[in-house]
Amino acid sequence: MTEVEIIPPPLSRMRRRQEYSPARKCIYCGGDGSPGRLTPEHIIPESLGGMLVLPEASCKPCQDVTSAMEGQNAGRLFRPIRRQLNFPSKSRGRARREARQQEEFVVVIDGRRRYVSTADYPGLLMSFVFPLPTILLDLPPDYASFSGGVSLATLPKFGERLNALRAKYGSNVSFPSFGSAEAVGRLLAKIGHSYAAAEVGIDCFRPYLLGIIRNQDPLLLHHVVGSAAGKAPVSDDLHEIDILPPGALGNEKLVVVKIHLFSNFDGMTVHYVVAGERL
Numbered sequence: 001m002t003e004v005e006i007i008p009p010p011l012s013r014m015r016r017r018q019e020y021s022p023a024r025k026c027i028y029c030g031g032d033g034s035p036g037r038l039t040p041e042h043i044i045p046e047s048l049g050g051m052l053v054l055p056e057a058s059c060k061p062c063q064d065v066t067s068a069m070e071g072q073n074a075g076r077l078f079r080p081i082r083r084q085l086n087f088p089s090k091s092r093g094r095a096r097r098e099a100r101q102q103e104e105f106v107v108v109i110d111g112r113r114r115y116v117s118t119a120d121y122p123g124l125l126m127s128f129v130f131p132l133p134t135i136l137l138d139l140p141p142d143y144a145s146f147s148g149g150v151s152l153a154t155l156p157k158f159g160e161r162l163n164a165l166r167a168k169y170g171s172n173v174s175f176p177s178f179g180s181a182e183a184v185g186r187l188l189a190k191i192g193h194s195y196a197a198a199e200v201g202i203d204c205f206r207p208y209l210l211g212i213i214r215n216q217d218p219l220l221l222h223h224v225v226g227s228a229a230g231k232a233p234v235s236d237d238l239h240e241i242d243i244l245p246p247g248a249l250g251n252e253k254l255v256v257v258k259i260h261l262f263s264n265f266d267g268m269t270v271h272y273v274v275a276g277e278r279l
Contacts, residue, residue: 010156011238011264012085014044014051020198022056027197028066028210033059041066043194045187046088047074048261049238054198065214066190073187077179080105080123081262084155110170122162122173123155125262128181129269133226136249136256136272146182146221153265185221189213191241192225192257192273199243205255205276228258228270235263246278253278 025032027041033056041057044050047070058066074082081087083103104115107122130148134141165173189209196205208224211217240260246252255275262268 010085011049012087013049014239015237016240017051019053019055023054023197023202024056025202026059026062027054027057027194027202028062028213029059031059031062036060039063041194043198044191044239044241044261045070045074047071047082048078049087052195052198052241054194057194057197069183069186069190069213069215072183073179077126077177077184079178080121081125081155083118084121084123106176107165108174108176109165110172112169114165114169116165120161120164122158122165122175124158124175125153125155125265125268126175126177126179127151127261127268128179128184130181130185130226130271131222132229133272133274134223135254135274136226136251138250141220141223143219144222146185146218146225148181148227150177151267151269153262153267182218182221185225186212186215186218188225188259188271188273189221191259192275195241195257195259196243196255196275200255200275200278203279205278207276208274209276224274226272228272232260232263232268232270234266235260238262238264244272 024038026038032038036059038056039058039060041054042050043052043054082089102117104117105121107114107116127150128148129151130146162173189212193207193209193213212221212224240263242258244256244258249256249272255278257273257275259271259273260268261271
C-alpha cells in the first residue's frame, strides 16, 4: 500500500485561543476610557491571525496609536502572507473583497519594476532579526537607530510562481521590502507589553515599553527588544508567545516575553521583549 503524505493547509489564525479577565483600565495610559468605552486588545493583531484577547484594555486615543502601528506592518511588510493565505481583515463586504483580489505586488525583474497579481506573486514572508536586547547583557542603552538583518520564509507555491515569472519576463527576480525594522520593533513591544499585562497583571510590573509603543523613545528599542541566536524550531501554531521563567536570561525581576511570529514557517526568528520589572 502506498503511503500518502497529508500536508495540512497553511494557518490563517492561531490555534491557541484565549480571552483573559478584563483589565478594566487602559494598559497603555492607565485611563478608564472616559468619555468613550474601553475596547478589547488583541495581543497579537487580529489582522495577523492573533486569537488572544484582553477585554476592556485600551482607550480610544491609545487604540488609534496601536492600530496605526499594527496597520503599518500588516498593510506593508506582511501584506503578501495576509493576502495569499486569507488572513482576517476588518475591511469586509463584497466590494472590499473584490478590491483585495485585484491588488498587485511589485517585483523587480532584470532591473524593471513589474506589477503582478496576488495569484501570480511568488510570496515571501519577510521579517527582521535583531541582536539580543542589551538589558539582558547588563549593558546600558546605546541609543542607536534600531536595525537588524532580514529573515525570510517562502509561501506555498513559491517555486512554481517564481518559475512562471522568469519564463514570462526574465531570470533576475528580486523582491522589494516595504517594511522597516523600527516598525517591527514597535509591534513586538506592543505585543510584549499587552501579553505581560494579561499574564502578569498590569499593576504587577513596572512597564518599560510604553514610550516605544507611543513612538516617543524609539532609540531605546535595542535595549529592550531583540532576538534569540540560532535557528528556531518550526511550530504547529501560527504564532507562539510565552513569558520566560524569572531569571532564565539573567535578572530574575525582569519580565521577558518570548515571541515567535509565524512560527509554523521555517526561517522565522524568536524575539525577546523585556516588558518591565516585577514589583
